[in-house]
Amino acid sequence: xxxxxTLGHYLVLSGALFLIGLAGVLLRxxxxxxxxxxxxxxxxxxxxxxxxxxFQGIPDPQVAVFFVITVAAAxxxxxxxxxxxxxxxxxxxxxxxxASLRF
Amino acid sequence: MIAYxxxxxxxxxxxxxxxxxxxxxxxxxxxxxxxxLACLGSFIGSLLLLFSGGLGGTIAIPAIPWIEFAGxxxxxxxxxxxxxxxxxxxxSGIALLVxxxxxxxxxxxxxxxxxxxxxxxxxxxxxxxVLADNLVTMFLFWExxxxxxxxxxxxWFDRPAAGAAANKAFLVNxxxxxxxxxxxxxxxxxxxxxxxxxxxxxxxxxxxxxxxTAVGLGLFCGCLGKSAQFPLHVWLPDSMEGPTPVSSxxxxxxxxxAGVYMLIRVLPILELSTVTMTTIxxxxxxxxxxxxxxxxQQNDIKRILAYSTLSEIAYMxxxxxxxxxxxxxxxxxxxxxxKCLLFLAAGSVIHGCHEVQDIWKMGGLGKRMPFTAIxxxxxxxxxxxxxxxxxxWSKDExxxxxxxxxxxxxxxxxxxxxxxxxxxxxxxxAFGGSPRSEAARHAxxxxxxxxxxxxxxxxLSVAGGFLxxxxxxxxxxxxxxxxxxxxxxxxxxxxxxxxxxxxxRAATRDPLSIPxxxxxxxxxxxxxxxxxxxxxxxxxxxxxxxxxxxRGFLVRGSGVVARAAGQGLRLVQCGQVQxxxxxxxxxxxxxxxxxxxxxxx
Numbered sequence: 001x002x003x004x005x006t007l008g009h010y011l012v013l014s015g016a017l018f019l020i021g022l023a024g025v026l027l028r029x030x031x032x033x034x035x036x037x038x039x040x041x042x043x044x045x046x047x048x049x050x051x052x053x054x055f056q057g058i059p060d061p062q063v064a065v066f067f068v069i070t071v072a073a074a075x076x077x078x079x080x081x082x083x084x085x086x087x088x089x090x091x092x093x094x095x096x097x098x099a100s101l102r103f
Numbered sequence: 104m105i106a107y108x109x110x111x112x113x114x115x116x117x118x119x120x121x122x123x124x125x126x127x128x129x130x131x132x133x134x135x136x137x138x139x140l141a142c143l144g145s146f147i148g149s150l151l152l153l154f155s156g157g158l159g160g161t162i163a164i165p166a167i168p169w170i171e172f173a174g175x176x177x178x179x180x181x182x183x184x185x186x187x188x189x190x191x192x193x194x195s196g197i198a199l200l201v202x203x204x205x206x207x208x209x210x211x212x213x214x215x216x217x218x219x220x221x222x223x224x225x226x227x228x229x230x231x232x233v234l235a236d237n238l239v240t241m242f243l244f245w246e247x248x249x250x251x252x253x254x255x256x257x258x259w260f261d262r263p264a265a266g267a268a269a270n271k272a273f274l275v276n277x278x279x280x281x282x283x284x285x286x287x288x289x290x291x292x293x294x295x296x297x298x299x300x301x302x303x304x305x306x307x308x309x310x311x312x313x314x315x316t317a318v319g320l321g322l323f324c325g326c327l328g329k330s331a332q333f334p335l336h337v338w339l340p341d342s343m344e345g346p347t348p349v350s351s352x353x354x355x356x357x358x359x360x361a362g363v364y365m366l367i368r369v370l371p372i373l374e375l376s377t378v379t380m381t382t383i384x385x386x387x388x389x390x391x392x393x394x395x396x397x398x399x400q401q402n403d404i405k406r407i408l409a410y411s412t413l414s415e416i417a418y419m420x421x422x423x424x425x426x427x428x429x430x431x432x433x434x435x436x437x438x439x440x441x442k443c444l445l446f447l448a449a450g451s452v453i454h455g456c457h458e459v460q461d462i463w464k465m466g467g468l469g470k471r472m473p474f475t476a477i478x479x480x481x482x483x484x485x486x487x488x489x490x491x492x493x494x495x496w497s498k499d500e501x502x503x504x505x506x507x508x509x510x511x512x513x514x515x516x517x518x519x520x521x522x523x524x525x526x527x528x529x530x531x532x533a534f535g536g537s538p539r540s541e542a543a544r545h546a547x548x549x550x551x552x553x554x555x556x557x558x559x560x561x562x563l564s565v566a567g568g569f570l571x572x573x574x575x576x577x578x579x580x581x582x583x584x585x586x587x588x589x590x591x592x593x594x595x596x597x598x599x600x601x602x603x604x605x606x607x608r609a610a611t612r613d614p615l616s617i618p619x620x621x622x623x624x625x626x627x628x629x630x631x632x633x634x635x636x637x638x639x640x641x642x643x644x645x646x647x648x649x650x651x652x653x654r655g656f657l658v659r660g661s662g663v664v665a666r667a668a669g670q671g672l673r674l675v676q677c678g679q680v681q682x683x684x685x686x687x688x689x690x691x692x693x694x695x696x697x698x699x700x701x702x703x704x
Contacts, residue, residue: 022688025681025684026681026684026685026688027681034681095679095680095681096679096681098678098680099677099678099679100678101676101678102676102677102678102679
């Protein structure tokens with residue numbers, strides 16, 4: 001087993017992180033955790049981008065990552081604000097309680 | 104512009120109708136003035152035209168271009184030959200008298216503005232028929248006359264009978280008009296022109312045969328409807344539901360003779376086919392007698408006169424069928440005088456008796472309404488053709504024309520016998536004896552506006568025979584007078600008075616009772632049983648189709664399908680954001696799978 005870390009290792013790690021995040025988004029009840037999982041999804045993608053850019057020797061994906069980080073920050077701020085607003089009304093952050101828009 | 108001034112006699116009443124409808128509805132006094140003055144203007148204009156341009160000449164008036172395409176050219180022009188000028192004067196003159204009469208007759212009616220607007224519309228339409236110089240414009244005004252007749256019969260639309268009568272008149276006329284328009288189309292396709300001026304000269308190219316007969320019968324069909332001849336006569340007696348001035352003007356003196364006038368206009372076409380002419384003569388001949396018989400057993404004063412109108416128009420139709428237009432038009436003119444008079448007198452009676460129309464509820468009116476009684480007597484003598492009153496001269500000419508057709512002569516003269524019978528019956532029952540109801544006991548003469556038109560018409564009914572009417576009608580068949588027709592018809596007419604006098608001299612209720620005549624030969628019943636029942640069946644079938652197939656299956660069915668689909672699909676909307684996310688992921692995955700699968704190849 002060689003000690004060298006290849007692009008494949010990075011991509012496997014990125015895929016694992018993405019699946020963990022996906023599971024969190026789909027399965028957890030707490031909206032706070034759902035939002036954390038969303039961040040995990042974004043960072044999994046970021047990791048894949050940075051790794052590919054590094055191993056291919058091109059800077060463009062790394063530039064894209066900065067944008068993703070910025071957008072993620074904005075999304076987190078907005079999402080948390082909405083979450084606080086919902087909590088004030090519903091006194092809960094459980095996702096399955098947010099079903100006012102059903103048929 | 105002066106050349107166009109004759110259009111004024113046509114347009115003044117239209118102007119009045121529009122102005123009243125738009126502005127003067129709340130001011131009946133002004134509405135009546137405008138309408139009557141417009142009619143007066145029309146009458147004066149017609150009178151000026153009547154005596155200008157010579158007795159035999161045609162006044163040329165520039166036409167206004169109107170329709171022109173592929174072989175059809177219909178300009179809007181006026182035909183000012185002596186016939187049209189005579190008829191226009193007659194129409195506007197009678198209309199003027201009826202306007203004056205209506206002022207008094209409808210004094211209390213809150214809707215008299217509307218009445219006068221409709222009356223003006225009628226005068227416009229009728230003048231249009233009279234002056235039309237081609238069949239298309241004539242048909243246009245023909246329909247307008249039908250409309251004004253509908254409006255005026257239904258003037259008291261809050262009475263169900265009036266509404267029904269108006270509908271009946273309109274629908275029955277539709278049947279005749281359908282034949283008329285087919286006839287017009289036939290004329291256009293056979294002779295290549297619809298102009299009444301060019302028509303006689305273009306007949307040389309006539310193909311003859313059944314086509315010409317069909318066209319002639321189509322045109323006659325129009326006459327059947329408007330002039331209420333068998334089998335389309337059923338609307339006229341019912342139209343008596345309208346106000347009496349309307350019955351007088353439209354349904355006795357002018358509108359119903361439009362059919363005869365049209366026949367005279369298209370006579371050159373009719374004459375191409377003996378079948379057509381024979382049909383017209385015999386329909387006319389039969390219709391002189393049948394309504395006269397029916398009238399002998401009617402009790403409504405206006406209906407008696409209506410049946411008499413049917414009979415008199417039939418004389419004119421018969422004369423046209425015999426090819427003599429002069430006597431037909433002569434009788435039309437004289438009939439307008441005395442029948443208008445009789446209706447106005449009937450209106451005076453109804454007015455005086457407070458809406459009583461049954462002659463058996465009158466009685467003794469001779470003492471209480473002497474003027475009306477006298478003019479009714481004059482009208483009756485003129486109607487029965489007693490010399491030297493107006494009806495005698497015109498009827499004599501028509502009888503003279505039948506001299507070589509003994510069967511027609513016999514039928515129409517027997518009709519004269521019954522005419523005398525039912526008219527004397529009417530007079531004896533309504534005016535003789537003693538009052539048989541409270542209303543008749545308090546009967547009274549109307550105001551001057553009622554008296555004056557009756558007076559003028561009475562004078563015309565007496566002296567009409569001495570007016571130079573015939574000089575406008577071209578050569579009348581003088582010299583063909585067979586004296587036997589004169590004496591036989593006169594004797595029969597006088598003989599009709601005798602049984603009526605002895606039967607009804609002191610009757611308080613009708614001693615005769617003949618069900619088939621009371622039932623008007625059951626023509627209405629026949630139509631109701633056969634035609635209306637079938638129509639109703641068809642209507643019900645169509646309604647069922649509409650209700651079950653169109654509305655039930657197609658419309659409601661598609662609605663049900665859409666609703667059911669919506670009901671099913673809304674179950675997906677569970678409101679759980681994580682379920683939505685799962686569906687989204689599954690979708691993205693299947694998309695990815697699909698792309699990869701096709702990308703490998």
